Amino acid sequence: MADKKDPIQTPLTDEQRRKVLMGMAAMPAMMMPGMALAQAAQFPTAKVNTTKLAVTDTEVVVGQLHSATGTMAISETGSIQAEQLAIDQINAMGGVLGRKIRVIKEDGASDWPTFAEKSKKLLVQDKVACVFGCWTSASRKAVLPIFEKENGMLYYPTFYEGLEQSKNVIYTGQEATQQILYGLDWAAKEKKAKTFFLVGSDYIWPRTSMKIARKHIESVAKLGKVAGEEYYPLGHTNFNSLINKIKLAKPDCIFAAVVGGSNVAFYKQLKAAGITADKQFLLTISVTEDEVLGIGGENIAGFYSSMKYFQSLDNANNKAFVEAFKKAYGPKSVIGDVTQAGYLGPWIWKATVEKAGSFDVDKIAAASGGIELKTAPEGYVKVHDNHHLWSKARIGQAQLDGQFKVVAESPELIEPNPFPKGYQ
Amino acid sequence: MDSIKSWLARSGMGSVLILALIIVVVFPLTMDLFRLNLVGKYLTYAFVAVGLVMLWGYGGVLSLGQGVFFGLGGYMMAMFMKLEASDPETTKIQSTPGIPDFMDWNQITELPLWWEPFRHLPLALLAVLLVPTVLAFIISFAMFRRRVGGVYFAIITQAVCLILTVLIVGQQGYTGGVNGITDLKTILGWDTRTDEAKYILYFLNAGLLIAAILLCRWIQLSKLGTLLLAMRDKEDRVRFSGYDVSMFKVFAFCLAAMLSAIGGAMFVLQVGFMSPSLVGIVPSIEMVIFAAVGGRMSLVGAVYGALLVNFGKTYFSESFPDLWLFLMAALFIGVVLAFPNGLAGLYESHVKPRLGKRKDKPASGANSTPSSDVPPAIPLHSGASHGGKPLARTALPDGVQGTSA
Numbered sequence: 092m093a094d095k096k097d098p099i100q101t102p103l104t105d106e107q108r109r110k111v112l113m114g115m116a117a118m119p120a121m122m123m124p125g126m127a128l129a130q131a132a133q134f135p136t137a138k139v140n141t142t143k144l145a146v147t148d149t150e151v152v153v154g155q156l157h158s159a160t161g162t163m164a165i166s167e168t169g170s171i172q173a174e175q176l177a178i179d180q181i182n183a184m185g186g187v188l189g190r191k192i193r194v195i196k197e198d199g200a201s202d203w204p205t206f207a208e209k210s211k212k213l214l215v216q217d218k219v220a221c222v223f224g225c226w227t228s229a230s231r232k233a234v235l236p237i238f239e240k241e242n243g244m245l246y247y248p249t250f251y252e253g254l255e256q257s258k259n260v261i262y263t264g265q266e267a268t269q270q271i272l273y274g275l276d277w278a279a280k281e282k283k284a285k286t287f288f289l290v291g292s293d294y295i296w297p298r299t300s301m302k303i304a305r306k307h308i309e310s311v312a313k314l315g316k317v318a319g320e321e322y323y324p325l326g327h328t329n330f331n332s333l334i335n336k337i338k339l340a341k342p343d344c345i346f347a348a349v350v351g352g353s354n355v356a357f358y359k360q361l362k363a364a365g366i367t368a369d370k371q372f373l374l375t376i377s378v379t380e381d382e383v384l385g386i387g388g389e390n391i392a393g394f395y396s397s398m399k400y401f402q403s404l405d406n407a408n409n410k411a412f413v414e415a416f417k418k419a420y421g422p423k424s425v426i427g428d429v430t431q432a433g434y435l436g437p438w439i440w441k442a443t444v445e446k447a448g449s450f451d452v453d454k455i456a457a458a459s460g461g462i463e464l465k466t467a468p469e470g471y472v473k474v475h476d477n478h479h480l481w482s483k484a485r486i487g488q489a490q491l492d493g494q495f496k497v498v499a500e501s502p503e504l505i506e507p508n509p510f511p512k513g514y515q
Numbered sequence: 516m517d518s519i520k521s522w523l524a525r526s527g528m529g530s531v532l533i534l535a536l537i538i539v540v541v542f543p544l545t546m547d548l549f550r551l552n553l554v555g556k557y558l559t560y561a562f563v564a565v566g567l568v569m570l571w572g573y574g575g576v577l578s579l580g581q582g583v584f585f586g587l588g589g590y591m592m593a594m595f596m597k598l599e600a601s602d603p604e605t606t607k608i609q610s611t612p613g614i615p616d617f618m619d620w621n622q623i624t625e626l627p628l629w630w631e632p633f634r635h636l637p638l639a640l641l642a643v644l645l646v647p648t649v650l651a652f653i654i655s656f657a658m659f660r661r662r663v664g665g666v667y668f669a670i671i672t673q674a675v676c677l678i679l680t681v682l683i684v685g686q687q688g689y690t691g692g693v694n695g696i697t698d699l700k701t702i703l704g705w706d707t708r709t710d711e712a713k714y715i716l717y718f719l720n721a722g723l724l725i726a727a728i729l730l731c732r733w734i735q736l737s738k739l740g741t742l743l744l745a746m747r748d749k750e751d752r753v754r755f756s757g758y759d760v761s762m763f764k765v766f767a768f769c770l771a772a773m774l775s776a777i778g779g780a781m782f783v784l785q786v787g788f789m790s791p792s793l794v795g796i797v798p799s800i801e802m803v804i805f806a807a808v809g810g811r812m813s814l815v816g817a818v819y820g821a822l823l824v825n826f827g828k829t830y831f832s833e834s835f836p837d838l839w840l841f842l843m844a845a846l847f848i849g850v851v852l853a854f855p856n857g858l859a860g861l862y863e864s865h866v867k868p869r870l871g872k873r874k875d876k877p878a879s880g881a882n883s884t885p886s887s888d889v890p891p892a893i894p895l896h897s898g899a900s901h902g903g904k905p906l907a908r909t910a911l912p913d914g915v916q917g918t919s920a
Binding site: 159160196197198200202203204205207208209211212215216227228229232233235236237240252254293294295298299302324325510515 | 547548549552553556608609610616617620621622681684685687692693694695697698699700708786787788790792793829832833836837839840
């Protein structure tokens with residue numbers, strides 16, 4: 092992992108170059124089998140697996156639990172692909188502790204009881220070393236008691252509302268404060284926003300996010316005032332009354348957390364009502380490149396999004412990642428914030444296993460705090476003792492082609508704080 | 516000995532006994548705890564399917580909203596367990612300790628009054644049984660009094676499903692919203708997540724299900740059951756005979772609702788959470804499919820239907836994660852096309868005649884051929900009154916005659 096030689100310089104055949112490229116950190120391909128064997132011998136199975144996980148001398152089994160079918164499939168596909176890509180790359184580099192990763196895929200089918208059933212199956216029956224999965228908060232809440240009871244390890248990729256911390260989960264997305272506070276401060280400073288109109292879909296993540304935003308605007312940072320706060324049911328597609336309220340309130344900033352299919356209607360209707368980027372400043376925390384595919388670049392161009400990752404990030408790690416991703420899933424595929432966070436999961440797990448010298452969940456949980464990843468596409472990341480990631484916040488401006496132009500970036504990594512004091 | 520045999524055959528107890536043996540003896544002996552727990556979950560859906568046999572198969576009233584009652588029963592149970600899991604000690608990081616976590620996230624600082632009864636187990640259990648039943652009574656009384664029936668009633672039950680889902684999702688501060696009520700652990704300090712508890716809950720669930728089947732069977736064999744059938748086939752004729760038809764339908768609907776609610780409560784105990792995804796239209800229709808696959812005239816068949824469909828779901832989705840939805844669809848279409856009366860119909864038309872032939876001599880009294888002694892008051896070609904097409908003759912007269920459960 093530490094080896095950061097440029098892979099292009101190593102004289103290799105095309106096939107090998109591809110593998111190495113995919114492996115990101117270069118390690119000559121011909122050495123791999125020998126290295127792997129030596130490594131496996133150095134870490135005998137009896138030592139690295141004392142809790143009867145599905146780990147043999149040559150193989151370690153992990154689970155992947157996302158919705159491949161149902162309403163959430165469109166969102167979760169990116170995570171499925173990114174996790175698979177990371178696992179393929181790790182295997183091409185020789186695996187983890189000399190063992191190849193084998194994935195057991197289960198379909199949560201956008202149905203929370205199914206998520207619970209499948210997670211139990213993965214942990215109890217397949218005895219997987221860890222699980223990469225879940226997307227919505229509801230699915231995570233459904234499986235959490237099972238992971239805690241059966242002592243499994245879940246790598247959860249989505250930005251979420253916080254208010255949770257578990258020994259058995261590593262949150263590779265950002266919790267609410269990491270995404271919101273920097274964005275609001277930036278809006279106040281750069282865009283001189285004094286009045287904010289909060290709008291979101293009606294479920295736990297937007298509600299909690301807006302609660303934090305309101306506290307930040309009104310009492311913590313004293314940025315100005317909240318001109319309105321509105322919620323609409325998931326799947327809601329008629330925003331005319333909202334648009335009227337916005338027109339009346341004339342806020343400096345619309346702060347949006349509208350999710351899923353509602354997004355498409357929301358931005359199209361804003362545009363139709365003449366609320367476009369040249370007249371109105373809008374900052375969203377729920378639109379990534381994946382959502383823009385559905386919304387259409389022309390409907391959202393000029394608006395801003397607060398995320399930790401954009402596909403257009405200009406660094407060597409990200410370029411290699413984007414290239415590998417497009418090679419694997421087609422030149423038209425796009426990479427959103429959650430997709431990148433999903434990609435981090437297997438790499439963080441690998442680094443943790445190697446640090447702990449063991450696959451045992453207790454040891455992984457204990458070793459996770461302080462794990463660093465220098466090769467992350469979003470840049471350097473570190474795991475906090477509270478199992479969330481230190482990460483930067485970035486503001487991107489939506490472009491006509493569906494990409495984002497990064498216009499601001501927090502200077503330092505932001506500390507994850509799932510239970511923020513003063514925001515409750 | 517012969518009298519026992521004849522009683523078994525007449526009351527349909529044989530098939531109930533076989534089912535009981537399979538659920539209580541065969542499954543626990545052949546499956547590990549994980550699979551057994553899954554079967555336990557499937558069997559909670561069987562409560563709904565059994566209720567639908569009474570309501571749809573016997574009463575002739577199709578409800579596409581049984582998820583409402585399953586969900587309500589589950590929510591009542593989940594509310595009790597959530598309050599127990601939210602003692603001030605474990606929730607001390609919240610702004611308001613001692614209330615469920617999702618209330619705290621939604622800036623609610625006090626437990627709503629209507630949650631208070633769920634601090635007490637007896638009240639919670641009573642609510643599991645009564646709240647869905649009372650709601651069912653209100654809905655069905657209002658509808659059937661006005662003689663709203665058939666398709667219109669089915670549509671209304673769908674609307675109720677939708678209303679309840681929207682209500683639960685919208686009032687997330689009080690209900691947990693889309694996430695539902697999660698992280699349920701104990702009942703009166705008894706941890707429901709241990710291996711031992713899982714076995715106990717499985718057998719409790721199985722016992723309740725058998726009891727429910729026996730209760731329904733008893734109703735079927737009583738005069739009430741005959742009236743339900745008669746009403747299904749010629750409603751006006753029963754009405755003109757002086758019976759209050761609407762109240763019989765109300766009764767069937769309430770019975771099905773109460774059974775569903777018991778299933779919902781058992782679901783929560785075994786799975787450990789409740790969410791609006793179990794209330795909505797899709798799960799409600801799935802529950803009708805369980806009954807249809809099993810055979811809507813057969814109580815035992817409904818249980819097999821719930822088991823088969825859910826086994827299929829689990830097996831297909833584990834083995835073919837990419838294709839499984841197509842395989843499930845093929846299973847539904849296949850079963851409905853090939854055996855319009857479900858698995859029970861298959862048994863009646865293919866298996867039973869052969870068994871009958873072999874046993875004909877020694878137990879002729881018990882196993883006389885089905886259609887010969889149908890009470891004359893009930894029309895044979897009764898299938899025509901619902902679904903449009905006359906159904907295969909074998910299943911219906913058997914149901915009428917009461918030789919199968």
